[in-house]
Amino acid sequence: MVEFWNGKKVLVTGANGFIGAWLCRKLIERNAAVTGLVHQEKGLLEMHGIQDKVECIKGDVQSIDALQNAFKKSDAEICFHLAAKSSTRDAAKDLAATFNTNVMGTLNALAAAKEADAAVVFTSTVKAYGGFTDSCFSEEQQLLGTTAYATSKIAAETICRMFAKRFGLSIGIARPANVFGAPDNNFTRLVPGAIKNLLEGKPPRILGKGESMLDMVYVEDVAEGLLLLGEKVLKGKVQGEAFNFGSGESHSVKEVIGEIAKILGKNIEPNFHGEEMLCKECLCTEKSEKVLGWKAKHSFEEGLKKAIKRFKGM
Numbered sequence: 001m002v003e004f005w006n007g008k009k010v011l012v013t014g015a016n017g018f019i020g021a022w023l024c025r026k027l028i029e030r031n032a033a034v035t036g037l038v039h040q041e042k043g044l045l046e047m048h049g050i051q052d053k054v055e056c057i058k059g060d061v062q063s064i065d066a067l068q069n070a071f072k073k074s075d076a077e078i079c080f081h082l083a084a085k086s087s088t089r090d091a092a093k094d095l096a097a098t099f100n101t102n103v104m105g106t107l108n109a110l111a112a113a114k115e116a117d118a119a120v121v122f123t124s125t126v127k128a129y130g131g132f133t134d135s136c137f138s139e140e141q142q143l144l145g146t147t148a149y150a151t152s153k154i155a156a157e158t159i160c161r162m163f164a165k166r167f168g169l170s171i172g173i174a175r176p177a178n179v180f181g182a183p184d185n186n187f188t189r190l191v192p193g194a195i196k197n198l199l200e201g202k203p204p205r206i207l208g209k210g211e212s213m214l215d216m217v218y219v220e221d222v223a224e225g226l227l228l229l230g231e232k233v234l235k236g237k238v239q240g241e242a243f244n245f246g247s248g249e250s251h252s253v254k255e256v257i258g259e260i261a262k263i264l265g266k267n268i269e270p271n272f273h274g275e276e277m278l279c280k281e282c283l284c285t286e287k288s289e290k291v292l293g294w295k296a297k298h299s300f301e302e303g304l305k306k307a308i309k310r311f312k313g314m
């Protein structure tokens with residue numbers, strides 16, 4: 001896979017974001033020519049120390065002109081479309097912004113890719129499945145998510161399949177689990193928020209009783225999965241299909257906090273408050289293993305140890 005990306009021209013939307021910056025880093029390590037469409041000039045590319053190695057273009061995916069310009073300047077063969085309003089909690093507070101970015105932004109990205117004759121990898125979410133499973137979610141299951149965030153991603157996936165089937169656009173869909181790692185400066189997320197609080201000697205604030213069960217996957221593993229999916233898409237071996245990227249395990253929120261506290265050597269109880277939207281998530285990754293050759297390399301504990309080490313150095 002390292003040789004495959006050598007010299008490839010790649011556009012990444014949301015390049016300054018958590019997963020986007022890691023993806024850019026992996027692409028640069030493979031000698032790809034990377035262009036990033038960024039909403040803000042300051043972001044995680046700088047924290048990775050690669051801001052000078054990514055050709056950044058400031059723009060918003062809500063603007064078709066911005067995307068057409070990005071494809072033209074990058075001459076991209078493939079676009080990894082990650083730009084999104086990604087906070088489950090905040091999505092319902094501003095429905096217009098969520099759907100304009102996540103749905104219309106995806107429509108714009110696909111239309112610009114079609115015009116540029118470029119392939120696309122779209123990043124969806126485990127939340128699209130709907131929150132509860134007795135086993136693990138497989139890609140063939142119906143998408144039953146009803147939150148604003150999940151619904152916007154389901155709509156975007158539908159548009160992706162339409163472009164694949166009706167227009168022949170080369171496209172793959174990634175459905176990652178709950179991605180964690182560092183650097184990540186969004187402290188409203190579970191792992192970075194808990195690490196920050198505990199390092200400061202404060203109790204992590206957790207909605208409800210911490211009983212929700214989450215599939216947690218380390219960010220580097222997800223970035224590697226996106227690259228494998230992108231390679232298959234460019235080779236014409238995947239068309240309009242979805243792939244799960246998860247650990248195949250579930251951990252309660254309370255367990256996640258407890259493991260972070262254990263690694264940090266902190267004996268601080270979380271501050272449980274309010275009500276949580278209970279869920280039980282787990283992703284089946286058999287298809288990703290069989291078709292892409294992907295499997296998460298980091299265990300939950302290994303990923304947390306890496307993340308905590310990087311947070312201490314931020």
